[in-house]
Amino acid sequence: MRDVAVVGFAESPHTFATPGTSNGVEMLVPIFAEVLGKTGLSKADVDFWCSGSSDYLAGRAFSFVSAVDAIGAYPPINESHVEMDAAWALYEAWLKILTGEVDTALVYGFGKASAGDPRRVLALQLDPYVVAPLWPDPDSLAGLQHRMGLEAGLWSEPLTPVPFADGASVVVLASGDRAGDLCDRPAWITRIEHRVDAQLRHWLDVPSARFEVGDVEIAEVHAPYRHQEILLARELGLGDGVAVNGLREGNPMFAAGLARIGTAATHIHDGRANRVLAHASSGPLLQQNLVCILEAR
Amino acid sequence: MKQQAAVIGVGQTHHATKRADVSMAGLCREAIDRAMRDADVGWADIDAVVLGKAPDLFEGVMMPELYMAESIGAAGKPLLRVHTAGSVGGATGIVAASLIQSGVHSRVLAVAFEKQSESNAMWALSIRPPFEMPLGAGAGGYFAPHIRAYIRRSGAPVHIGAMVAVKDRRNGALNEYAHLRQPDITLESVQASPMLWDPVRYDETCPSSDGACAIVLASADAVQGRTAAWVKATAMRTEPTMFSGKDHVNPRAGREAAEALWRQAGITDPLAQIDTAEIYVPFSWYEPMWLENLGFAEPGHGWRLTEVGDTAIGGSLPINPSGGVMCSNPIGASGLLRFGEAAMQVMGRAGEHQVEGARNALGHAYGGGSQYFSMWVVSSER
DSSP states (O other): OOOEEEEEEEEOOOBSOOSSOTTOHHHHHHHHHHHHHHHTOOGGGOOEEEEEOOHHHHTSTTHHHHHGGGTTOOSOBOEEEESSOHHHHHHHHHHHHHTTSOSEEEEEEEEEGGGSOHHHHHGGGSOTTTTGGGOOOHHHHHHHHHHHHHHTTSOOSOOOBOOEEEEEEEEEEEEHHHHHHHOSSOEEEEEEEEEEOOSSSOTTOOGGGOOOOOOOSEEEOOOSBTHHHHHHHHHTTOOTTSEEEOOOSOEETTTHHHHHHHHHHHHHHTTSOSEEEEEEEESTTSOEEEEEEEEOO | OOOOEEEEEEEEOOOBSOOTTSOHHHHHHHHHHHHHHHHTOOGGGOOEEEEEOSOGGGTTOSSHHHHTTTTTTOBTSOEEEEOBTBTHHHHHHHHHHHHHHTTSOSEEEEEEEEEGGGSOHHHHHSOOOTTSOOOOSHHHHHHHHHHHHHHHHHOOOTTHHHHHHHHHHHHHTTOTTOSOOOTTOOHHHHHTSOEEETTEEGGGBOOOOEEEEEEEEEEHHHHTTOOOEEEEEEEEEEOOSSOTTOOSSSOHHHHHHHHHHHHHHTOSOHHHHOOEEEOOOSBTTHHHHHHHHTTSSOTTOHHHHHHTTTTSTTSSSOBOTTOOTTTOOOHHHHHHHHHHHHHHHHHTOOGGGOOTTOOEEEEEEEETTTTEEEEEEEESOO
16 A cells, blocks of 8 residues: 655644634635744645535535635636535545555635534534424534433533534645655554444444554544543553544634644644544534544654 | 456446335336346445435435445445546546556446435525526526537537437437437437527437446456456546636547557547447537547547438447436436447447447547536447
């Protein structure tokens, strides 16, 4: 298999509500400039573009279509999009580099939670025939999970949601033969995997996060509720010596998982660590999980 | 480096205006079960699932693959959800192929669906993007002016659109899964149907369908002697919806995707080397327009292939022998249907609409404002 590394990362400030449009352009343009500046790449040097976002968050079909305006995609570009957190767009870009078709990829995610009422919107991720008509919002579901954990003695702190935020993030990937030119200390992807669980399951179990990740110095985890960091640390087998960082400055949906990967890569880029874990989640109560191990060489 | 990928099974639903007999998961499962039987694989053989569909607002469910994870056999496995507008069915096939070409997996299930009857696609399409003129007229209102521009530029006779409609609907009558099956349709009946968006008449536009398509892809090792459609090349290209100099009739993103595709497949003369093509034709006039965009004909000349009957079954380049989007349009699945039908042709499994001796076939999809393009070439030869 070809080697692939994270060579650049940038993210917008996480704010409660931006005045910009729900297609993310105003949040994306500055961070594209930042990450291209850092890596010394021009738009034309990017072989493949891939993004993650949600139409429902924007309240409009095809919201990602006008996000392409942030790129200035002419001449036309080689591009794809997932209706998921952009961590999974990074996975698609990683595949594309592995095939040998491309050497560089720019991955971005954006979400403007303030465009609507996310508690209402996220209820629509549930079974549309028998569950969604009851409009169970994410705080209520997390509250049930939290109560089960209290009773099981897993935690004692109160339920703490990470507030929704508007935000965007961008990561640049490069193949082994290009990474060294773009970054002094590339963060090599030595493992990236993801799985989904059935929506109905025992809520204190997260089988899709059960990955043996080995020894890592730092773990950047993507948990929309603080108690879920405890569930994830347990499933991922993280020891007491691991610094576990979660979402702290808000939850920019569809950009947050990619930002965990970017933040983890920054620990390598800056020489703070040699082996780190990034984790992304999607769906109600951590239904879908992705792990990415990044290493210095 | 790049591993070879091949389609080993294709399945689809019976497409209809309302499939009230099945849920969304049931619709997908109908196509999946057929594809897995066609491929002769079981659930333990499937390493990963890729699901594609057009906007979630078409059904009113946010990321429906989450609720369907178990029904589509993805629980405990990797699941990717692709959305690249109308081209998404094609993108779904391409992402599934890349899971194998990258060497990560051996067998992958790709599934795409749309259950338009759950909501109102016309409403979901009448969006108000920031800084753009709201159209409020659905897809037909958007594309009709581009068709008029094509007719003006090429000097094509006005009956070409009706000819394509007759051909596709008669082809659809040979396809047991098609939504519209009209063996008795005539040029005169099409031309007598109501005008919707000048010059597009009622019989020259696609239906709104509920439907799904699924395909099973395998690595060379996992084909294990099965009949296969080998993926020879894939290409995707994107350009913005609107910009100064945009050519809506012959978009550069489509031209460049086709050029990259032919190069990758080692095809120098697509008209001679491709035996049949399933291309995304939601309004009949898009057949000649895409023939030019894809490089099968010089700009302004695509309609001549249609007029002399070259694009009919039995012609030199049969286009949409399945009846195409003109007969069934479950939007998110329409691209994967094109890709799957191309594979069926080279596997010799297209039944009554089989093109005799088809060895190399094109699957094509487009989306957004003629700005997202996805395509692949499949071959009976490894």
